[in-house]
Amino acid sequence: MKHLFVGNFKRKVLPITDDNYFKQQNDTNTIQYPMQQLPTPEVGRYQLDVEIDDCIVCDLCAKICPVNCIDIESIKSTEGSIGETSDGSKKLLYAAKFDIDMAKCMYCGLCTIVCPTECIVMTNQYDRTVFELKDLNYEFSDMSPEFAAEKRELLERQQAEKQAAKLAAMKAKEGGA
Numbered sequence: 510m511k512h513l514f515v516g517n518f519k520r521k522v523l524p525i526t527d528d529n530y531f532k533q534q535n536d537t538n539t540i541q542y543p544m545q546q547l548p549t550p551e552v553g554r555y556q557l558d559v560e561i562d563d564c565i566v567c568d569l570c571a572k573i574c575p576v577n578c579i580d581i582e583s584i585k586s587t588e589g590s591i592g593e594t595s596d597g598s599k600k601l602l603y604a605a606k607f608d609i610d611m612a613k614c615m616y617c618g619l620c621t622i623v624c625p626t627e628c629i630v631m632t633n634q635y636d637r638t639v640f641e642l643k644d645l646n647y648e649f650s651d652m653s654p655e656f657a658a659e660k661r662e663l664l665e666r667q668q669a670e671k672q673a674a675k676l677a678a679m680k681a682k683e684g685g686a
């Protein structure tokens with residue numbers, strides 16, 4: 510009896526010259542996926558996941574991504590802090606958009622290394638079979654389009670007010686000079 514290694518499994522196989530070779534019922538071929546699955550290594554890099562409540566929308570993951578497959582739209586809060594992450598980091602930005610196109614991802618893991626709150630992680634999920642390529646674009650933002658539009662508008666108004674106040678102050682200074 511010979512042994513064959515398939516992944517981490519050691520399997521007994523009969524040599525092809527054995528009279529009983531074609532009577533073998535088990536361990537004669539690759540595993541019966543998906544009924545059987547090989548264990549994934551702890552350090553494996555598979556599908557990404559983002560705990561959006563812990564994201565401070567710093568954009569570091571998007572900036573370091575070598576293939577630009579992370580697309581983030583941040584909106585600055587007009588009310589200052591909008592909460593804290595589970596590690597106590599202050600949240601000042603809304604994530605109106607946080608998409609990762611896993612069809613483009615090269616699984617380098619750099620985004621998970623730079624994340625200051627460790628909220629973007631590689632999971633052990635490797636089989637996310639889809640029929641449409643677009644379905645590999647994962648959307649992690651939990652903001653509704655209406656809520657994002659409202660926050661965008663508030664920010665634009667605040668910025669316009671600040672700009673107007675700045676111009677008025679400059680004019681007043683020029684008039685007084």
Ligand code: SF4
Pocket residue numbers: 557570573574575576577578579609613614615616617618619620621
């Ligand atoms: S694992 Fe690498 S390629 Fe994939 S999203 Fe992160 S930085 Fe980009």
Ligand code: SF4
Pocket residue numbers: 559563564565566567568569570571581620623624625626627628629
């Ligand atoms: S690096 Fe982390 S905290 Fe910063 S935007 Fe990416 S996921 Fe969010």
